[in-house]
Amino acid sequence: MKSMRLLTNCTVAAGVGGIIGWFARKNSELDNHEKHIDSFPLSKHLTKPGLPIFATVSAAVPITNNEDKDMGSKLSTNTSRISQIMKHGFPGLDNVRSFDDFVLSYDRRNRVAHWVFEHLTKERLSYNDKVDRSKCEFTADQSIHPFFRSENTDYKRSGYDRGHLAAAGNHKMEQTHMQQTFMLSNMAPQVGAGFNRDSWNRLEKYVRDLTKVYKDVYVCTGPLYLPKVEADGKKYVRYEVIGSNHVAVPTHFYKIVVGETADSKYEMQAFVMPNAVIGNDVPLQNFMVPPESVERAAGLLFFDKLSRSKLNKINGKSIKG
Amino acid sequence: MKSMRLLTNCTVAAGVGGIIGWFARKNSELDNHEKHIDSFPLSKHLTKPGLPIFATVSAAVPITNNEDKDMGSKLSTNTSRISQIMKHGFPGLDNVRSFDDFVLSYDRRNRVAHWVFEHLTKERLSYNDKVDRSKCEFTADQSIHPFFRSENTDYKRSGYDRGHLAAAGNHKMEQTHMQQTFMLSNMAPQVGAGFNRDSWNRLEKYVRDLTKVYKDVYVCTGPLYLPKVEADGKKYVRYEVIGSNHVAVPTHFYKIVVGETADSKYEMQAFVMPNAVIGNDVPLQNFMVPPESVERAAGLLFFDKLSRSKLNKINGKSIKG
Numbered sequence: 001m002k003s004m005r006l007l008t009n010c011t012v013a014a015g016v017g018g019i020i021g022w023f024a025r026k027n028s029e030l031d032n033h034e035k036h037i038d039s040f041p042l043s044k045h046l047t048k049p050g051l052p053i054f055a056t057v058s059a060a061v062p063i064t065n066n067e068d069k070d071m072g073s074k075l076s077t078n079t080s081r082i083s084q085i086m087k088h089g090f091p092g093l094d095n096v097r098s099f100d101d102f103v104l105s106y107d108r109r110n111r112v113a114h115w116v117f118e119h120l121t122k123e124r125l126s127y128n129d130k131v132d133r134s135k136c137e138f139t140a141d142q143s144i145h146p147f148f149r150s151e152n153t154d155y156k157r158s159g160y161d162r163g164h165l166a167a168a169g170n171h172k173m174e175q176t177h178m179q180q181t182f183m184l185s186n187m188a189p190q191v192g193a194g195f196n197r198d199s200w201n202r203l204e205k206y207v208r209d210l211t212k213v214y215k216d217v218y219v220c221t222g223p224l225y226l227p228k229v230e231a232d233g234k235k236y237v238r239y240e241v242i243g244s245n246h247v248a249v250p251t252h253f254y255k256i257v258v259g260e261t262a263d264s265k266y267e268m269q270a271f272v273m274p275n276a277v278i279g280n281d282v283p284l285q286n287f288m289v290p291p292e293s294v295e296r297a298a299g300l301l302f303f304d305k306l307s308r309s310k311l312n313k314i315n316g317k318s319i320k321g
Numbered sequence: 322m323k324s325m326r327l328l329t330n331c332t333v334a335a336g337v338g339g340i341i342g343w344f345a346r347k348n349s350e351l352d353n354h355e356k357h358i359d360s361f362p363l364s365k366h367l368t369k370p371g372l373p374i375f376a377t378v379s380a381a382v383p384i385t386n387n388e389d390k391d392m393g394s395k396l397s398t399n400t401s402r403i404s405q406i407m408k409h410g411f412p413g414l415d416n417v418r419s420f421d422d423f424v425l426s427y428d429r430r431n432r433v434a435h436w437v438f439e440h441l442t443k444e445r446l447s448y449n450d451k452v453d454r455s456k457c458e459f460t461a462d463q464s465i466h467p468f469f470r471s472e473n474t475d476y477k478r479s480g481y482d483r484g485h486l487a488a489a490g491n492h493k494m495e496q497t498h499m500q501q502t503f504m505l506s507n508m509a510p511q512v513g514a515g516f517n518r519d520s521w522n523r524l525e526k527y528v529r530d531l532t533k534v535y536k537d538v539y540v541c542t543g544p545l546y547l548p549k550v551e552a553d554g555k556k557y558v559r560y561e562v563i564g565s566n567h568v569a570v571p572t573h574f575y576k577i578v579v580g581e582t583a584d585s586k587y588e589m590q591a592f593v594m595p596n597a598v599i600g601n602d603v604p605l606q607n608f609m610v611p612p613e614s615v616e617r618a619a620g621l622l623f624f625d626k627l628s629r630s631k632l633n634k635i636n637g638k639s640i641k642g
Contacts, residue, residue: 094415109618238558246548248558301468
């Protein structure tokens with residue numbers, strides 16, 4: 001019976017060289033697997049002889065708050081919400097996890113997400129007095145295997161803020177949505193004053209304001225670990241790791257934004273900011289970069305279901321159609 | 322019709338929070354996608370409304386040499402060979418690619434594999450005069466998106482060897498098998514004299530010799546980027562990147578080996594070696610480490626379908642059963 005349910009829930013999509021089936025699963029089913037989240041007891045009737053079995057990836061699990069009792073309806077809301085957020089393609093498929101209002105891919109080596117995907121509209125961002133940021137708490141993500149999980153203690157006395165990748169202010173529909181942005185899997189060590197609390201926050205607000213211009217705004221946010229030329233003339237990647245779990249401190253952060261106009265025109269903007277003090281008077285436009293440069297550095301392809309040639313503008317400049 | 326074929330080829334396996342379907346696809350089908358290997362035109366009849374579509378991962382594509390005409394039979398051989406190699410679980414599921422005699426996961430950010438998996442037996446390693454190493458050529462892996470692909474030019478004048486992860490000497494059944502180990506996706510920048518050509522080679526030979534002790538030997542090989550305490554008392558990960566594609570030079574390499582005895586007993590050994598000159602007189606045992614330490618550092622779980630409590634020995638020491 002179980003196998004039937006699984007098969008029914010499986011969306012099959014043909015990738016280049018791969019098919020990925022997708023399955024929306026309740027959080028409660030994860031509980032027994034905390035120790036080895038990526039392994040599972042394999043039901044024999046689900047396998048075919050001669051084909052390898054994939055034992056891994058916590059792929060796109062909608063995570064629902066424990067207080068949420070109405071799982072059935074919630075789940076169906078979630079799956080369509082996730083399709084909406086991820087409409088233009090996944091940047092990569094490494095340890096993808098979906099929350100109620102954002103989706104992320106977790107980098108188990110660096111203990112920071114590879115990318116976080118959000119979908120913003122003016123309506124979704126409107127003032128909601130039900131939601132209280134002061135009630136949110138930074139929480140370790142129990143769905144990540146303990147070997148790879150970042151903890152609050154890692155950040156303590158590190159000198160870095162727990163910086164949101166999916167911004168709290170983007171998820172004001174429900175208290176649960178905002179609380180989920182406080183999961184440590186959505187955090188990266190960020191310089192506090194001058195960055196997280198200032199220029200990075202300016203960029204987050206700028207992206208929210210794009211919902212006044214575009215009907216739909218899609219934003220992908222993540223860390224970069226960029227090389228620098230050192231004294232010997234060679235290039236090195238160098239970054240600090242904090243706490244006993246060695247949480248990586250990214251050298252830079254990116255945001256790739258796609259705005260869709262009411263008449264279905266697409267415009268893209270790409271930003272890279274150093275994880276450092278930035279003067280509040282430095283214009284955000286100074287941090288615009290070609291999207292390809294972020295793709296190369298991050299090892300990801302952004303909005304790959306949306307052909308670049310279909311974009312009207314990149315970084316404010318018209319693309320010859 | 323195509324959708325039927327795809328669905329038929331899909332193995333569905335229930336992971337914690339995810340189902341991954343697996344599809345063996347011919348290399349020739351990749352040709353048109355060189356520019357955007359991870360994107361694909363989605364057949365509408367393959368999707369269900371309300372479920373997200375995974376647009377990515379070149380998951381476990383058996384790569385067959387172009388000279389190989391008999392694709393049908395080859396493909397079925399490959400899939401069972403891949404199940405054999407991956408019998409005890411995938412360490413991770415990021416950009417998995419399968420060759421005829423080994424399977425790897427490619428790290429698109431660092432342009433070096435995350436891990437390479439091999440299965441060795443005495444019979445498979447026996448002398449074969451059909452196979453000539455001198456005919457093998459280092460070849461860029463065209464199945465990797467050009468943004469993330471390492472090239473021979475990256476290694477040129479870098480001072481590093483193109484070091485095999487799946488060792489050439491482990492794949493002597495067919496010329497094709499050995500040639501595939503010369504794909505640059507199976508290479509990492511390694512210190513030449515004193516490491517690649519010496520102590521690392523000693524370790525590779527040691528692993529081959531384990532086939533005299535065990536009926537089956539499974540070996541997973543990969544790079545590490547380990548942090549070091551610097552002068553300021555903080556920990557930093559620091560590694561060189563070479564060439565215009567910024568191929569990462571790992572600080573260390575690991576090998577996790579599982580030997581299965583004729584009476585189905587399992588023993589595990591784990592080694593970590595610095596990517597540096599190592600004296601030929603240093604015993605290999607000096608490089609043995611707890612497997613968990615490699616898992617934490619690499620962000621991977623090795624042999625996760627094989628419970629650690631079922632192992633008879635780890636690093637030569639008996640485990641209390």
